[in-house]
Amino acid sequence: MRIRRIRAAQGAPKSSASGSGTATLLTAASYTRVRFRFIVVAVSIKRLGRLYMDRPVPIAEIIEGRHSGRTVTVRGWVHRKRIVGGKAFILVRQEGEVLQCVYDKAEVGQRVWEEAEKVTLESSVVVRGTVREDPRAPGGYELRGEDLEIVGLSADFPIKGGESIEYLLDHRHLWLRSRRLTWVMKVKHSVMQAARRYFIDNGWWEVTPPILTGSAVEGGATLFELKYFGSKAYLSQSAQLYLEVLIYPLEKVWAVTPSFRAEKSRTRRHLAEYWHLEAEAAWMDMWDMMRIVEELVKHVLERVLEERRRELENLGRSLEPLKRAVEERFPAIRYDEAIEILQKKGVEIEWGDDMGADEERELTKEFETPFFVTHFPKQIKAFYMKLDPEDSRLALGFDLLAPEGYGEIVGGSQREDDYDTLLSRILEEGLDPEDYDWYLDLRKYGTVPHSGFGLGLERLVMWIAGLDHIRDATPMPRYRGRIKP
RNA sequence: GCCGGGGUAGCUCAGCGGGUAGAGCGCCGGGCUGUUAACCCGGUGGUCGGGGGUUCAAAUCCCCUCCCCGGCGCCA
Numbered sequence A: 001m002r003i004r005r006i007r008a009a010q011g012a013p014k015s016s017a018s019g020s021g022t023a024t025l026l027t028a029a030s031y032t033r034v035r036f037r038f039i040v041v042a043v044s045i046k047r048l049g050r051l052y053m054d055r056p057v058p059i060a061e062i063i064e065g066r067h068s069g070r071t072v073t074v075r076g077w078v079h080r081k082r083i084v085g086g087k088a089f090i091l092v093r094q095e096g097e098v099l100q101c102v103y104d105k106a107e108v109g110q111r112v113w114e115e116a117e118k119v120t121l122e123s124s125v126v127v128r129g130t131v132r133e134d135p136r137a138p139g140g141y142e143l144r145g146e147d148l149e150i151v152g153l154s155a156d157f158p159i160k161g162g163e164s165i166e167y168l169l170d171h172r173h174l175w176l177r178s179r180r181l182t183w184v185m186k187v188k189h190s191v192m193q194a195a196r197r198y199f200i201d202n203g204w205w206e207v208t209p210p211i212l213t214g215s216a217v218e219g220g221a222t223l224f225e226l227k228y229f230g231s232k233a234y235l236s237q238s239a240q241l242y243l244e245v246l247i248y249p250l251e252k253v254w255a256v257t258p259s260f261r262a263e264k265s266r267t268r269r270h271l272a273e274y275w276h277l278e279a280e281a282a283w284m285d286m287w288d289m290m291r292i293v294e295e296l297v298k299h300v301l302e303r304v305l306e307e308r309r310r311e312l313e314n315l316g317r318s319l320e321p322l323k324r325a326v327e328e329r330f331p332a333i334r335y336d337e338a339i340e341i342l343q344k345k346g347v348e349i350e351w352g353d354d355m356g357a358d359e360e361r362e363l364t365k366e367f368e369t370p371f372f373v374t375h376f377p378k379q380i381k382a383f384y385m386k387l388d389p390e391d392s393r394l395a396l397g398f399d400l401l402a403p404e405g406y407g408e409i410v411g412g413s414q415r416e417d418d419y420d421t422l423l424s425r426i427l428e429e430g431l432d433p434e435d436y437d438w439y440l441d442l443r444k445y446g447t448v449p450h451s452g453f454g455l456g457l458e459r460l461v462m463w464i465a466g467l468d469h470i471r472d473a474t475p476m477p478r479y480r481g482r483i484k485p
Numbered sequence B: 001g002c003c004g005g006g007g008u009a010g011c012u013c014a015g016c017g018g019g020u021a022g023a024g025c026g027c028c029g030g031g032c033u034g035u036u037a038a039c040c041c042g043g044u045g046g047u048c049g050g051g052g053g054u055u056c057a058a059a060u061c062c063c064c065u066c067c068c069c070g071g072c073g074c075c076a
Helices: A002-010 A028-044 A059-063 A110-118 A165-170 A179-201 A240-250 A286-307 A309-314 A320-327 A335-344 A357-364 A419-428 A433-441 A457-465
Strands: A071-084 A087-094 A097-104 A124-133 A141-152 A225-228 A231-235 A252-260 A273-282 A332-334 A371-377 A391-402 A407-414 A450-456
Touching (some): A059 A141, A179 A309, A179 A457, A286 A309, A335 A371, A357 A391, A391 A457, A407 A457
Parallel strands (some): A332 A371
Antiparallel strands (some): A071 A087, A391 A407
């Protein structure tokens, strides 16, 4: 009985273009859906009318023209509303897409018209009507509204347009409903899925290193300290050392984990909490690992260009730099050459200086694809990097910088695999070897040449989506004391 | 930590050679037969971040303090 009604309400052929369950009730998934609907109905049939029971159609499909002429039900939130004369224009938003629903006072019943008058911005609604192609509608398609049901009437919504960034960040839990942030989250989703796909397809093992750690990975970065059963512990700033442990059983490993940095950074490229994609592999030298990074980034770009083209275009992102990055080899220059280029451009920098944000930005202007910088002076790099056998002043480290001023998105290196050299590097940096006893052990029991890298997911998303601030690459950004919501 | 900027209506801001506050948006009411951040008319709205001082009088001048923002360093 109910099932019949669901189908009838759909008003579409059973082989609906959505393909999501209406056609067959035989699969486990659709069986569950129907059962679930019974439960919902049982609990809320008094409060909610019959529309709630209909199978909803995604707005994206309507905008693509896949339901023209059909009577459909759509669920979502009121994005915008205007009443002009005898018509109510209600824009419903769902997963970042909007659909205009037009209610004509002369055509709909009194109950529906009153609901249309009453409904407020951001109310959750279920609407039903016939899909029509209409050039006057945003998106080219609209719904000639026949029914409207308010599920959750919204109080006056605090975001109306024109607010400052700080105000919006204070209301991030509501701001995230914006179409722009929704598109960015979708891009990030595809980036993560594509990266996972790359590793799976190429024989890498996904592992789960700890987030609570007993000591710093590197000396410099500030760590978040916390109490741990009466002693001190820290939130991880990198899984690298643990990944190095795991290459002995698994050879090629990778992980995505949160990383934490307690620096009081106030730049558009830093977060206190970010998602870190790290990989580590035995038997690979620096050049092998750079090839992996290039393949990975290209694979991610290809997938995102395929799956998220619409969102990128909506975001106003120029696709050309992304396409170029897929097609062209990433150049690699040595630190020496980078310094020369900068000096020729009139930047005051000398061999041995670390590149600051300004220098990095200048350098990215010289390239149109991501590019590597390699062979840095050892004093500006971490203790665990292997020294260049041909010049012991240099470390076998590499950075991948994104073009268009975005800068570093990956940092990697070949790791020091010799026990004595690693120990002396730890002492040189003023670190306590006792903190690294287990790490040193790895060089004692069957040491192996190996390399790895860390990629800042939000940095990558920032570049791909063309964001001007990294905070929009993550739903609830944490930085410089911002912890709410 | 350093350099720079700022806290005035629900929001965005103006007012700062001292005379106890304004605009736009929002919100509320009304109008409008297709709106696109609609538009038009009317209404609503503030212990001017906190404390102290100078003065007949302080949003405005002085001192202290709190908070926030942009950038740098650090890095992914």
